Amino acid sequence: MDMMSADELLGQALRYKAYWGDKGGITVSGGEPLLQMDFLLELFTKAKENGVHTVLDTSGNPFSRHEPFFHKFNRLMEVTDLLLLDIKEIDSKKHKILTGCSNENILDMAGYLAEIRKPVWIRHVLVPERNDYDEDLIRLDAFVKSLGNVQRFEVLPYHTLGIFKWQDMRIPYPLQGIEPPTKERVENANRLLHTSEYTGYQNA
Numbered sequence: 001m002d003m004m005s006a007d008e009l010l011g012q013a014l015r016y017k018a019y020w021g022d023k024g025g026i027t028v029s030g031g032e033p034l035l036q037m038d039f040l041l042e043l044f045t046k047a048k049e050n051g052v053h054t055v056l057d058t059s060g061n062p063f064s065r066h067e068p069f070f071h072k073f074n075r076l077m078e079v080t081d082l083l084l085l086d087i088k089e090i091d092s093k094k095h096k097i098l099t100g101c102s103n104e105n106i107l108d109m110a111g112y113l114a115e116i117r118k119p120v121w122i123r124h125v126l127v128p129e130r131n132d133y134d135e136d137l138i139r140l141d142a143f144v145k146s147l148g149n150v151q152r153f154e155v156l157p158y159h160t161l162g163i164f165k166w167q168d169m170r171i172p173y174p175l176q177g178i179e180p181p182t183k184e185r186v187e188n189a190n191r192l193l194h195t196s197e198y199t200g201y202q203n204a
Contacts, residue, residue, distance in 0.1 A: 006042040014050060025053025025081070034062040037072050044079040057084040061101065063109035077113075082151075083120045085110060089131040090140040098130045107143070114147040121152040126181050126189050128158070137192040144193070153198040155189045157181050 013026050026047055033040050033056060044054045056076075064070060087106060089095040095103040113120050122144055126132050144150055159180050166173040181189075190196070 006039060006046055010043060010046050010050070010052075013047075013052070017050075017052070020053075023053070025055060027055040027057055027084070029057035029084075030059075032059055032062060034058055034060075034073075037069070037076065041072060041076050041079070044076060048079045053081050054079060055082045055084060056080050059086050060106035060109040063105045063112075065108070065112070077116060077118055081119070083113060083118060084123065085113070085120055086123050086125065087140065087144075088125055088127075090136050090143060094131060094133075094136065098127065110143075110147060114149045117149055120147070120150050121154070122150055123154045123156050124189070124193065125156045125158055126186060127175065127178065128181050128185065129178055130175070132181060132185055132189065134188070134192060137189055141193045150198055153193060153195045155186055155193065155195060157186050 010026075017024075028040060028043070040056075044056075047054050062069070063073070085106075087103070087110065089098055089103060090107075092102045092104060095101070095106075110120070110122075124131075124140065144153055157180050158175075158178070160175075163173055
């Protein structure tokens with residue numbers, strides 16, 4: 001893939017500004033966009049100069065209150081309108097089993113975004129045998145309720161559509177044999193997480 005500057009990338013996006021209307025904008029996802037902090041900061045700064053709504057889609061994993069990351073992150077927040085944040089599991093040990101790392105910095109990022117009153121949408125991918133436990137969903141519900149800046153809270157059912165990518169690379173698939181959750185378990189998660197109570201909306 002060819003390398004592009006922030007100006008080139010934004011120029012491509014701005015071609016569609018008339019289509020967006022007043023409510024549209026750009027969403028940067030990944031991979032993990034916070035691993036490209038300098039480029040992301042330049043892109044979002046230029047986007048805001050052009051009146052573009054900016055959304056950051058992140059796992060939160062790179063977050064740190066240590067420098068130089070924290071200073072750059074705060075500058076990024078000044079030009080970010082909305083964050084889409086994944087919280088895969090509230091229990092740190094189970095999170096490590098599911099993802100290979102703890103969730104401490106992810107939850108710390110969620111807490112910091114609440115401190116600065118930055119609007120957030122939270123997504124929870126429901127995976128049977130990994131994070132579909134009532135006790136953990138209840139804990140996650142309490143955590144999200146404590147934040148005060150969450151506009152939307154969504155349960156995303158795990159699916160197996162990406163398995164072929166692992167097979168093509170001949171890499172063992174870590175969730176081999178796990179099927180998508182049933183409709184009943186998805187409904188249960190939505191009920192325990194009270195997702196219908198989060199009605200705030202901003203276009204992403």
